[in-house]
Amino acid sequence: MSKQFWMRNETLVALVIILFCLFATASDPRFFSATTLSDLLRASIVLGIFAIGAMLVLVSGGIDVSFTAIAVFAMYVSTVLTLGTIPDLPWYLIFTLSIVIGAALGALNGLLIARFGLPTLIVTLGTLSVFRGFLLTFVGSERISSLPPGMRDFSRSMIARGTTEAGNFYALPLALAALVFVVVLTWFILQKTTLGRCIFAIGGSVESARRVGINVRAIQFFVYMYAGALAGLAGIIHGSMGRMADPFSLVGLELSVIAAVVLGGARLTGGYGTVSGTLLGVALIVLVQNSLIVVGIPSTWQSVAIGLLILIGTGLPAWQAKRAAERAA
Amino acid sequence: MPDDATERTSSPFVRLHNVIKHYGGVVALDGVDVTIQPGEAVCLAGENGSGKSTLIKILAGVEQATGGEVHIGGVRHTTLDPRVSAAAGVMVIYQDFSLFPNLSVAENIAFSRELTDGEKFASQRRNKQLARKVLERIGVDISVSERVENLSVAHKQLVAICRALASNARLIIMDEPTTALTEREVRSLLGIIRKLKDDGIAVLFVSHKLAEVLEVCETVFVLRNGKLVADGPASEFDAASLTRHMTGRDVPDSPPSTAQAVQNLLLEVSELHKQGAFENVSFSLREGEVLGISGLLGSGRTSLAKALFGLVKADSGTMKMEDNSIALGDPLAATQAGIGYVPEDRLTEGLFLTQSIVRNVSVGRLDSHTSKGFLNLQSLTGEAADWLKRLTVKAPDIHADVKSLSGGNQQRVALARWMARAPKLLILNGPSVGVDVGSKADIHDIIRELSQQGIGIIVISDDLPEILSVCHRILIMKNGQLTDEIASGTIDETELTHRLAS
Numbered sequence: 005m006s007k008q009f010w011m012r013n014e015t016l017v018a019l020v021i022i023l024f025c026l027f028a029t030a031s032d033p034r035f036f037s038a039t040t041l042s043d044l045l046r047a048s049i050v051l052g053i054f055a056i057g058a059m060l061v062l063v064s065g066g067i068d069v070s071f072t073a074i075a076v077f078a079m080y081v082s083t084v085l086t087l088g089t090i091p092d093l094p095w096y097l098i099f100t101l102s103i104v105i106g107a108a109l110g111a112l113n114g115l116l117i118a119r120f121g122l123p124t125l126i127v128t129l130g131t132l133s134v135f136r137g138f139l140l141t142f143v144g145s146e147r148i149s150s151l152p153p154g155m156r157d158f159s160r161s162m163i164a165r166g167t168t169e170a171g172n173f174y175a176l177p178l179a180l181a182a183l184v185f186v187v188v189l190t191w192f193i194l195q196k197t198t199l200g201r202c203i204f205a206i207g208g209s210v211e212s213a214r215r216v217g218i219n220v221r222a223i224q225f226f227v228y229m230y231a232g233a234l235a236g237l238a239g240i241i242h243g244s245m246g247r248m249a250d251p252f253s254l255v256g257l258e259l260s261v262i263a264a265v266v267l268g269g270a271r272l273t274g275g276y277g278t279v280s281g282t283l284l285g286v287a288l289i290v291l292v293q294n295s296l297i298v299v300g301i302p303s304t305w306q307s308v309a310i311g312l313l314i315l316i317g318t319g320l321p322a323w324q325a326k327r328a329a330e331r332a333a
Numbered sequence: 334m335p336d337d338a339t340e341r342t343s344s345p346f347v348r349l350h351n352v353i354k355h356y357g358g359v360v361a362l363d364g365v366d367v368t369i370q371p372g373e374a375v376c377l378a379g380e381n382g383s384g385k386s387t388l389i390k391i392l393a394g395v396e397q398a399t400g401g402e403v404h405i406g407g408v409r410h411t412t413l414d415p416r417v418s419a420a421a422g423v424m425v426i427y428q429d430f431s432l433f434p435n436l437s438v439a440e441n442i443a444f445s446r447e448l449t450d451g452e453k454f455a456s457q458r459r460n461k462q463l464a465r466k467v468l469e470r471i472g473v474d475i476s477v478s479e480r481v482e483n484l485s486v487a488h489k490q491l492v493a494i495c496r497a498l499a500s501n502a503r504l505i506i507m508d509e510p511t512t513a514l515t516e517r518e519v520r521s522l523l524g525i526i527r528k529l530k531d532d533g534i535a536v537l538f539v540s541h542k543l544a545e546v547l548e549v550c551e552t553v554f555v556l557r558n559g560k561l562v563a564d565g566p567a568s569e570f571d572a573a574s575l576t577r578h579m580t581g582r583d584v585p586d587s588p589p590s591t592a593q594a595v596q597n598l599l600l601e602v603s604e605l606h607k608q609g610a611f612e613n614v615s616f617s618l619r620e621g622e623v624l625g626i627s628g629l630l631g632s633g634r635t636s637l638a639k640a641l642f643g644l645v646k647a648d649s650g651t652m653k654m655e656d657n658s659i660a661l662g663d664p665l666a667a668t669q670a671g672i673g674y675v676p677e678d679r680l681t682e683g684l685f686l687t688q689s690i691v692r693n694v695s696v697g698r699l700d701s702h703t704s705k706g707f708l709n710l711q712s713l714t715g716e717a718a719d720w721l722k723r724l725t726v727k728a729p730d731i732h733a734d735v736k737s738l739s740g741g742n743q744q745r746v747a748l749a750r751w752m753a754r755a756p757k758l759l760i761l762n763g764p765s766v767g768v769d770v771g772s773k774a775d776i777h778d779i780i781r782e783l784s785q786q787g788i789g790i791i792v793i794s795d796d797l798p799e800i801l802s803v804c805h806r807i808l809i810m811k812n813g814q815l816t817d818e819i820a821s822g823t824i825d826e827t828e829l830t831h832r833l834a835s
Contacts, residue, residue, distance in 0.1 A: 198447060201436075201455045205444065208433035215431045216445040217416050275435030
């Protein structure tokens with residue numbers, strides 16, 4: 005039991021995070037403060053929502069690389085639509101619009117994958133390019149900095165803000181609540197519903213799933229639609245918090261997100277992945293992206309550090325598992 | 334022999350009357366009648382392509398019969414689908430068990446039950462309760478929270494059986510249930526089958542390994558070319574008569590001619606040692622000799638086989654082929670010395686499944702058909718095709734994927750690859766695992782023929798009749814050591830079983 009515990013990715017990632025924080029605090033005591041924490045949390049929101057969606061797809065045995073394109077499409081289109089029709093739309097309706105657009109694009113992925121049985125990587129690579137190209141060609145390629153008032157309202161809404169006794173400023177935006185909601189909802193679906201267990205089942209073995217009578221197509225359709233909806237949400241949060249609807253943003257972030265998910269213990273071969281592991285993976289990636297400078301490593305080393313983390317963090321358990329299997333044979 | 338106390342008078346659970354199945358113009362089943370009583374164990378025997386799989390698929394609702402009547406539980410079903418069939422209590426345990434490796438034992442056992450109950454929310458507590466209850470029912474102790482991927486093959490099979498029971502199975506169909514099991518595991522499986530029968534659950538066996546199945550079955554049905562060619566109480570059949578019905582011909586099962594006249598020494602292995610796998614292994618092999626190595630699973634036989642070919646590196650010891658020593662742990666050196674190895678699991682270790690048959694054969698001969706860096710495809714393909722013909726591989730098209738072939742033909746392809754290299758020594762690990770009776774006899778003929786050509790052969794197998802019928806000499810392996818050497822014809826199967834297990 006304890007041995008299994010130490011072999012888990014989650015444990016390794018958590019240890020690295022703790023070590024990193026200790027090291028960072030040692031080199032700069034200001035690192036350990038409410039300000040840093042709230043900055044890191046802010047930086048985790050969009051990445052975290054993306055990662056939860058990507059994890060769900062990996063668990064089902066597929067992969068989705070189109071979510072950034074879906075996010076930016078949903079965000080930009082809902083911004084443009086709102087500005088062109090009812091600019092005063094409250095934020096939650098703009099958000100709903102973006103989520104619906106995201107879900108619709110995700111459903112297109114789901115249709116191609118579930119109905120026609122096409123390989124998931126190829127479908128989503130294709131749709132990544134198509135969604136992005138479509139957006140830039142037909143919707144617009146200009147950055148919009150005068151957002152609808154609703155989105156600005158959202159970015160100013162805080163769960164908590166203030167200054168600690170030590171004089172550190174902190175602010176927890178309302179968007180953090182969205183991440184928490186997504187985390188709880190996804191955890192509930194995966195762990196507590198038959199639907200969630202069916203997602204694990206098809207990730208474990210599609211053929212077996214068919215034979216016990218799981219409607220594999222319906223489950224796959226749901227998975228990609230859900231990932232699309234989360235992408236729509238992440239996109240509009242990204243636009244609101246950055247106070248800018250930029251059609252060139254987000255795309256390119258896919259691999260960091262998938263890296264975070266894999267670091268958190270999800271397997272590219274499907275059937276494995278947890279919400280908690282994914283959050284740890286996101287935390288580590290965000291930490292490296294934002295705070296590497298604190299421990300004296302130049303920021304150009306970021307991608308090297310992330311790459312090494314992936315190699316070690318996912319390679320070590322895989323290597324241990326292989327050795328254990330060899331010993332058993 | 335099984336007791337006949339089960340209710341013979343009650344109405345049958347399954348009754349197939351004059352069932353016909355066409356696939357396009359091909360007749361897969363041609364007017365088959367089968368009845369299965371509650372609590373009856375039935376053996377469905379037949380070679381590949383005889384219609385066994387089709388019959389299972391019809392019962393499972395995966396395929397629809399073209400004609401005839403299907404009655405399950407006293408109800409006539411004109412159309413069946415997997416859900417209807419499962420609801421009627423027909424559960425199929427496929428050869429690969431169809432489990433979810435990433436989920437726990439409890440969840441695997443409870444999964445189909447949860448689906449049929451229409452549960453919207455998952456509960457691990459409910460799953461575990463159900464799993465424990467079912468495991469208890471067959472008297473097996475497996476941790477319900479263990480992940481299925483960590484279980485042995487035998488335990489996976491038990492989990493599959495439990496899943497069927499959890500869904501209130503009344504007929505469990507087992508496709509090749511004993512293929513991957515050791516003798517001891519087969520014993521315990523047969524014990525469980527008896528328990529199921531006592532509970533009124535019928536079992537339909539589909540098996541190539543006939544002797545062990547006859548032991549628990551009351552009734553036997555034999556299919557050949559889609560027709561029921563024989564049926565009746567199991568007591569009226571023995572392995573020989575079953576084989577005759579299945580193949581439609583007599584398959585000789587005679588032991589090999591007594592040890593060959595003195596031949597040149599081919600292979601000499603001395604003091605081969607590998608920590609945790611085998612120790613102090615010494616033996617020799619002459620040209621044209623067929624040497625059997627048998628042992629229970631975990632005895633180190635597979636590690637030894639791999640070490641001889643260099644796939645596993647032995648820690649110490651020497652190997653000499655015709656007086657030249659071979660580097661340990663170097664498959665290339667072994668190949669160059671004239672050793673060929675056909676692995677036990679040809680699907681994952683031996684063949685390139687998604688490549689064509691001809692490529693699978695010619696892959697070992699690329700060097701010999703290359704000049705100045707270019708391949709002579711014509712001669713390469715021609716040679717491969719020639720070997721396929723000589724080993725009578727039945728394939729509609731040699732450019733078709735190897736995975737489209739039956740087990741017996743796949744094994745021949747694996748053999749053909751090595752034959753093309755003109756080996757001096759062939760190591761065959763489980764040469765007839767998953768191969769039907771007719772093909773098995775053919776493979777044994779091929780082994781005998783190779784031996785007459787002077788090729789040394791090491792057969793590693795736990796199929797005792799096979800070892801007894803092809804080997805000149807038998808070595809027994811236990812806990813990593815060679816414990817016994819037996820000359821052919823001096824021992825029968827019971828005695829061999831005894832020596833293996835003691």
